[in-house]
């Protein structure tokens with residue numbers, strides 16, 4: 001590993017910079033960093049002798065990189081090179097990299113055992129991230145040559161010039177004897193080389209951005225004409241994609257769903273499992289090995305593209321990206337092994353994708369990682385591709401992964417972190433993907449057969465497959481029977497009928513729901529969550545209408561925008577808050593900005609004129625807020641109006657909040673996090689955030705006894721059939737669950753005799769575990 005020397009006029013400055021950079025990597029991965037700074041601890045100045053001593057201290061056969069601050073620091077360092085052993089001097093590189101950013105980049109890169117060249121290159125690029133963020137065009141100044149001619153065009157693609165259209169552009173451009181560049185006139189980035197996918201995709205050109213395309217060379221005119229033609233076809237994404245996504249049809253949740261069971265078996269698919277380079281022995285022909293691996297990877301991808309289409313064309317373009325390959329070859333020339341160089345450059349590229357604005361484009365980092373691993377496998381001789389079908393084992397589950405994974409291949413998800421109310425878990429559940437959380441750090445070899453049963457909370461490596469398959473068959477039967485009876489009312493043995501409704505995030509949730517007595521929660525911020533501009537009133541009416549239609553005209557409960565916390569809305573940016581879950585969330589946001597709420601209420605009223613609609617306001621705390629919301633709503637005209645009870649203060653004074661209301665709906669996800677002071681997105685405290693905590697149940701009991709109006713539960717506790725029985729026994733009359741659970745909740749309620757549930761014992765229980773035992 002290379003060593004690093006920091007030369008500065010100020011010891012305090014150098015020590016603080018080193019402290020900051022050292023924080024970025026684990027202690028055992030840190031390079032040696034020596035400081036030559038200040039004439040003493042408090043006097044500013046630089047000293048060549050001190051620098052030469054520091055060089056000696058940081059010396060390594062791999063070289064030493066020297067980062068410097070102002071003027072005489074450079075002179076002192078140059079002089080120090082005269083003092084030290086010429087062999088050491090030959091291994092030393094002085095860099096013009098910025099001290100802080102360069103040092104951070106250098107320490108991080110050096111920790112990966114990168115070569116001196118590679119570390120120096122990274123340090124020198126230290127300002128790029130900041131320049132990029134602040135829109136300093138210089139960071140992108142890669143004009144290959146002055147363009148002979150230019151054209152302007154507009155990006156029509158919904159997700160901008162993301163990897164696939166970018167790949168088509170790159171493929172097209174590289175077919176001409178011309179140098180083509182792109183400049184994004186809206187974000188000020190560019191010009192970049194249009195023949196490099198990494199450059200084009202990270203240009204971050206969004207839908208509606210104007211691009212200036214420049215070209216020079218013998219076929220400049222032909223290249224420009226071809227690019228214009230491709231742009232007219234939305235870069236091959238098809239004519240429809242120029243339009244914004246129709247209201248209510250965001251990608252989230254529209255992919256096919258899972259089995260709806262709570263048990264699964266399959267080979268473990270470990271997210272982010274690294275290919276081990278430990279056994280790789282570098283030779284003297286690393287360039288040749290890389291070329292051979294690239295050729296084979298190219299053949300594999302050619303075949304995949306022919307059979308499976310477009311995405312593999314993007315992979316091919318990534319594989320053959322000249323700019324990226326140059327970086328890899330430079331790093332190999334500087335002494336890195338082929339796989340180390342390849343991994344490092346592709347990791348950086350993936351990180352660049354992850355920094356893009358558009359969520360879809362960000363996810364393309366997974367394409368980069370896929371290409372990275374394909375070549376790494378070839379280089380290190382791993383023939384087996386990591387399984388892509390089976391049970392996904394992840395440390396935590398984010399909503400994007402849950403929404404986009406292919407449920408026909410991933411038959412279940414095992415999450416190491418505990419917790420059931422994060423949005424990733426909610427999305428996976430609403431897609432019916434079998435899921436278990438809280439499996440902890442159990443050792444799971446990649447590809448090993450694993451199984452889980454969320455009902456019993458068991459997760460097994462190398463289980464008795466026959467037994468698990470028998471359980472699956474049994475649960476499938478149970479599920480089939482529940483679905484067959486789904487349209488029957490959920491009338492308990494003691495004669496109470498509980499309405500069981502479905503929570504809707506996308507229209508498809510309503511389409512897929514079996515047996516739902518309506519929707520108890522339409523999460524509008526999810527429904528329009530992928531929009532960059534606010535939906536119009538008409539668009540909202542269309543989406544609400546589609547949901548009502550899918551549910552056969554049964555009542556739907558539309559929740560007004562519930563943004564904040566972990567739910568941002570791109571078209572309603574919020575200020576950064578230190579404590580967003582305790583900040584401007586839900587209704588609180590709109591007291592300062594009522595216009596968007598007014599549009600939504602207008603859409604809700606118009607929908608209510610056609611079909612039964614309830615409206616519900618989220619994150620209410622005070623009676624004053626209720627009065628304000630009712631005033632904004634205006635005449636009710638048959639609309640039923642309610643509030644979410646998610647804040648303990650609202651639960652405790654529900655009687656005074658509900659005087660003018662028709663119903664309240666308890667959001668147990670938030671009520672639990674606020675009652676137990678356990679952030680629902682923080683895996684470390686997830687075991688605390690248990691909806692069956694008796695403290696939460698006592699609040700629910702209090703709400704039922706004091707609301708004076710109908711009480712519903714739409715938090716995820718209502719999706720758990722056992723908890724559903726308890727909620728009904730406490731007096732809740734309406735439950736809204738994730739779609740795949742609706743038939744099971746109904747079936748369980750039909751089997752229950754609510755008089756036999758010992759609610760007093762449950763409320764007096766010591767903790768959630770004891771409640772579970774009692775149930």
Ligand code: PEP
Pocket residue numbers: 521523562646666667668669670671714715716
């Ligand atoms: C809740 O908090 O329980 C709820 C239903 O709202 P969300 O999960 O959308 O915050």
Ligand code: MG
Pocket residue numbers: 646667669670
């Ligand atoms: Mg909530």
